[in-house]
Amino acid sequence: MSQPTTRDRDTSSADGLPIAYVPDRPRMRETPEQLRARIPGWGADLDPADRPSHPKLQYSPDSTGAHWRFPERQAGAEGRERSIEHAFVTPVFGTAQPLHGVSGMIRRLAYRRYSEARFGHWLLLIFGDRVDAWGSHLRSFATLHPDNPITQTGIRSELSASGTMRRGRSDRRHHLLDPVIVAGPWVIAAGGLVLGVRRFRRRAAG
Amino acid sequence: MRAMTYRGPYKLRVEEKDRPRIEHPNDAIVRVQLAAICGSDLHLYHGMMPDTRIGHTFGHEFIGVVDEIGSSVQHLQVGDRVMVPFNIFCGSCWFCARGLFSNCHNVNANATAVGGIYGYSHTTGGYDGGQAEYVRVPFADVGPVKIPEWMHDEDAVLLTDAAATGYFGAQLGEIAEGDTVVVLGAGPVGLVAAQSAWLMGAGRVIVVDHLAERLEKARTMAHAETLDYDEYEDIVVELKQQTDHLGADVVIEAVGAEADGSCLQHIAAAKLKLQGGSPVALNWAIDAVRKGGTVAVVGAYGPIQSAVKFGDAVNKGLTLRMNQTPVKRQWPRMFEHIRNGHLTPREMVTHRFPLEEIGEAYHVFSAKLDGCIKPLILPSAS
Structure with a gap:
């Protein structure tokens, strides 16, 4: 069914005043019967008390599937980073990508020094992220599987499907910035390398 | 196994990683059959979420088959087809006991303000996600649900987050x-x-x-x-x-x-x-x-x-x-609505990518190329 993209602007008050300026209740533009006929399932969850998330706190510890009061503790918690707002490392925790290297030191400092309430906690974690990324990029060049900005950014999809791929872009307001963000560090690194090589050659020649 | 891995802002690739293992008696290992990219994954992809580590596997919307279970798992068996809520939750802490599954206090050592989420940085617990062939699912007796016979796989995967949210x-x-x-x-x-x-x-x-x-x-x-x-x-x-x-x-x-x-x-x-x-x-x-x-x-x-x-x-x-959605709390009623045709989540799926094309999938979704509304990911083992 075709639906309107905008509504006609009638006013709901009898004397022509916009409804916000008079005490009248807004009228429904369609009756419940009309809505029920047009919208599949209209009103099926009409009763707020019968909605899944009502009430906000629904005390029912026996219905969750848990068969413990406190979970058995996962091995390996010693030395794992944790928020200082926690009493201890949680009984179950993720083990992906444990802290390592310089980025690990920065992140560990963020966890040990600052609570989640402190801006410094998050700034250090973001700084650690960037150090991690740069270190990983550099290390990848010493492997048989170096980082490849062409394949890893998915930029090839810009060229596929010809004109249809251009439809509906959301990033047109800021797309001039994106290459700077993505390619900028690579260009700076390449420039630094070129300058370094030139300086080395001059010294070697001199 | 093959898994999507984060290589820094705007950069991803598929790598060979170790298959996850049982780390807790109530863990299960799930072989992923279908996953999705969520709009919130783009925040990770763009480097906006603190403590997103290189090598992290994203993905908190996935369904699959139970491949292995821990010693204390009672409600699932190997071979069960399951849908897994994006929340990781214990079912027994103060918050879970009151239905606030997305605010579980027993699964995220890295932060108290947010619960555990699959593949969503270490700020949500440091669990690898489901844009991979296999994924570790903690508290297998609490989170996952067997997929009803009548339910379409694409509806099931969307119920793990986007539709429930x-x-x-x-x-x-x-x-x-x-x-x-x-x-x-x-x-x-x-x-x-x-x-x-x-x-x-x-x-x-x-x-x-x-x-x-x-x-x-x-x-x-x-x-x-x-x-x-x-x-x-x-x-x-x-x-x-x-x-x-x-x-x-x-x-x-x-x-x-x-x-x-x-x-x-x-x-x-x-x-x-x-x-x-x-x-x-x-x-x-x-x-x-x-x-x-x-x-x-x-x-x-x-x-x-x-x-x-x-x-x-x-x-x-x-x-x-x-709040983050306590997904499992929504499911019984949502199952009815989907069966009755009142909610039709799979109508929004526009793209399906093999896992090996994960870089293109994220770029297309991020830039909203080609009219992309919801992309799904098909792991090669599925």
């Missing part, structure tokens, strides 16, 4: 019969929020976005009126005029941290990471709702502060309601 957003709005409901964002969450608003008795549903194909989907899938904010100098004024200067009774904010609509805010948040998210949609919600109305926030934001117009929220006497 849309339905939850409408509930947070406390919609009463006849209410005018504005949904900001016609992405997967906003589309289901709009459908759900009708179920709760809305008298009008208006969806706001600026992407033509999404607004079209809001009209056809969610039977909503639509507004393209690019067509108006000030979308808040238009919404006031649309509602007789009253404002909407309920606004559901289904956009989150990378809201367009203000280049300056977008750069400050998405590019320079100076805010936890661009507050454009949230501020529009505060401005467009009527005094005494309700703003429901289901858009995802990072933990750093954002420039939210809190004074207007106070002065208007608003009720602000928000």
Whole structure:
């Protein structure tokens, strides 16, 4: 069914005043019967008390599937980073990508020094992220599987499907910035390398 | 196994990783059959979420087959086909005992303000996600549910987050019969929020976005009126005029941290990471709702502060309601709605990518190329 993209602007008050300026209740533009006929399932969850998330706190510890009061503790918690707002490392925790290297030191400092309430906690974690990324990029060049900005950014999809791929872009307001963000560090690194090589050659020649 | 891995902002690749192993007696290992990219994955992809480590595997929307179970698992068996809520939760802490599964206190050592989420950085616990051939699923007796025989796989995978979050957003709005409901964002969450608003008795549903194909989907899938904010100098004024200067009774904010609509805010948040998210949609919600109305926030934001117009929220006497969705709490009723055809999440799926093309999948979704609304990922082992 075709639906309107905008509504006609009638006013709901009898004397022509916009409804916000008079005490009248807004009228429904369609009756419940009309809505029920047009919208599949209209009103099926009409009763707020019968909605899944009502009430906000629904005390029912026996219905969750848990068969413990406190979970058995996962091995390996010693030395794992944790928020200082926690009493201890949680009984179950993720083990992906444990802290390592310089980025690990920065992140560990963020966890040990600052609570989640402190801006410094998050700034250090973001700084650690960037150090991690740069270190990983550099290390990848010493492997048989170096980082490849062409394949890893998915930029090839810009060229596929010809004109249809251009439809509906959301990033047109800021797309001039994106290459700077993505390619900028690579260009700076390449420039630094070129300058370094030139300086080395001059010294070697001199 | 093959798995998507993060290599830094805007960079991903598929790598060979060790198959996950049982690390706790109530763990299961699930072989992923179908996964999805969530709009909130783009915040990780763009480097906005603190403590996103190189090598991390994203993916909190997935379904699959139980491949191995820990010694204390009672409710699942190897071979069961399961859908896994994006929340990791223990079922027994103070919060889980009260139905706040998304706020579990026993699964995220890295933060107390957010529970555990698959593949969503170490800020949500440091668990690898489901954009891979296998994934570790903690608390197998609490989270996963066997997929009903009648349910379509694409509906099942969307129920693990996007669809459940849309339905939850409408509930947070406390919609009463006849209410005018504005949904900001016609992405997967906003589309289901709009459908759900009708179920709760809305008298009008208006969806706001600026992407033509999404607004079209809001009209056809969610039977909503639509507004393209690019067509108006000030979308808040238009919404006031649309509602007789009253404002909407309920606004559901289904956009989150990378809201367009203000280049300056977008750069400050998405590019320079100076805010936890661009507050454009949230501020529009505060401005467009009527005094005494309700703003429901289901858009995802990072933990750093954002420039939210809190004074207007106070002065208007608003009720602000928000949370990560306690997904499993929504499922029994949502299963009914899907079976009855009241909710139709798989209508929003536009793209299906093999795992090996994960870089292209994220770029297409991120830049909204080719009319992309919801991309699914097919792991090679499935």
